Structure formats: structure tokens, C-alpha cells
Amino acid sequence: MNGFPDNVTLSAIDWPPGCRGLQPGECRFFVPQGFGLGVPSIITPYSGPAESTYYGFHEQSAHPFLNGPLTESTGGTLYFDDNVAFESLHAALELMGVYQTLDYVAFGESCTDSKSERYLDQMRLVSRIALEPVFGATITDPKPQQTLNILEATAAFVSAQKQKWNDSSILAGRAGGDGDWAKESLAFGFHVENTYWGIYRVWSRAWLVTK
Numbered sequence: 001m002n003g004f005p006d007n008v009t010l011s012a013i014d015w016p017p018g019c020r021g022l023q024p025g026e027c028r029f030f031v032p033q034g035f036g037l038g039v040p041s042i043i044t045p046y047s048g049p050a051e052s053t054y055y056g057f058h059e060q061s062a063h064p065f066l067n068g069p070l071t072e073s074t075g076g077t078l079y080f081d082d083n084v085a086f087e088s089l090h091a092a093l094e095l096m097g098v099y100q101t102l103d104y105v106a107f108g109e110s111c112t113d114s115k116s117e118r119y120l121d122q123m124r125l126v127s128r129i130a131l132e133p134v135f136g137a138t139i140t141d142p143k144p145q146q147t148l149n150i151l152e153a154t155a156a157f158v159s160a161q162k163q164k165w166n167d168s169s170i171l172a173g174r175a176g177g178d179g180d181w182a183k184e185s186l187a188f189g190f191h192v193e194n195t196y197w198g199i200y201r202v203w204s205r206a207w208l209v210t211k
Contacts, residue, residue, distance in 0.1 A: 020136025127198030
């Protein structure tokens with residue numbers, strides 16, 4: 001069991017070919033908030049300093065006030081437990097301004113070192129409208145057809161991950177727990193990379209339950 005939902009079509013990390021910037025399936029970097037208009041189409045890496053104009057991308061910050069999107073009222077990062085009710089998750093993602101579209105591309109990746117990378121599996125969801133202006137992608141191959149919208153795909157990822165990690169012994173040590181005073185349990189994160197262009201990240205993570 002790979003932990004990714006069967007009813008979400010995942011594209012290869014190098015799809016589509018011929019991008020002028022980073023591939024949309026390259027999960028090492030995050031696209032900053034902002035319109036990204038009037039700036040060079042090649043931005044490498046996306047997580048670096050951004051164009052300091054109203055129309056460009058906005059530099060990311062660790063400060064929660066400064067990292068609020070300047071040109072959007074919604075966005076942000078959500079951490080939640082594995083027992084979340086899907087109705088509550090759906091409502092939370094709506095508040096974060098997540099698009100309910102079927103027109104997106106999905107990419108999946110699993111970590112190689114969960115202690116340092118702080119995630120288990122992740123899925124990146126990129127709205128179709130972002131492929132050309134943000135990544136410089138020229139679409140010649142047919143885009144995968146999705147049957148679940150982005151909110152539904154997020155819930156499906158949570159379900160698939162719960163099935164993969166439902167045995168606590170599999171999670172043991174994934175976050176450095178000692179199996180006694182601190183034991184791993186499953187949780188999740190969701191991040192709006194870019195509100196305007198509709199780029200999102202959802203991941204599973206191990207957290208430590210202490211006595």
C-alpha cells in the first residue's frame with residue numbers, strides 16, 4: 001500500500017516536459033504567494049527572495065504576520081489530527097480559500113528520512129491555470145483527468161494514509177520516539193502555497209505523544 005488515493009491520478013515528477021522553470025512536480029521548493037505578474041517566468045528556486053512589487057511574488061517569512069499573503073485574504077497552513085471529521089476539514093479548507101476544481105495536476109512523493117524531513121508522504125496539487133504562468137509549462141500531452149476536486153482529493157489522501165499507517169508499530173521511531181515516554185502517532189498538514197494560482201500541499205507526519 002503506497003498511501004496515495006487510487007481515485008486521484010498522480011503525474012510523474014518530470015511532467016510536463018519542457019518547463020522553462022522548475023517542474024510542478026518538484027516538491028523540494030515552494031511557490032511563494034503573490035500574482036507573479038511582470039516578473040521573469042524562470043524563478044529558481046521559488047522559495048527564494050521574490051519580486052518586491054504588488055504584482056510579483058512575495059518573499060516568504062517565518063513570522064506569521066509577515067507571511068500572510070499581501071494580495072489575498074486567505075491562505076496559510078493547517079495542522080490537524082488523523083481523527084478529523086471530513087466535514088470539518090472541508091470547512092477549514094474552504095476558509096483557506098482552496099479552489100474546488102477538478103482541473104488540476106497531482107504529484108506524490110514519499111520521504112527518505114522522516115526525522116529530518118518531518119513528513120511521511122506528501123501530495124502536491126497544482127491547478128491547471130498555474131502550469132504556464134508559474135512553471136513555464138507548455139502542455140502538449142493530455143492532462144490527467146481527475147474525478148475528485150481538490151478538497152475531496154485531500155480527504156482521500158487522509159483516508160489512504162490512515163490505512164497505510166494504521167499499525168502503530170510501522171510509525172515507531174519515525175519522529176525519534178523512544179516507544180515508551182514518547183510514541184509516534186499520525187497527523188497531517190495542509191499548506192496553501194499560492195492562493196491566487198491555486199497551488200497546494202498536503203502531507204502526513206508523525207507526532208510524538210508523551211506521557
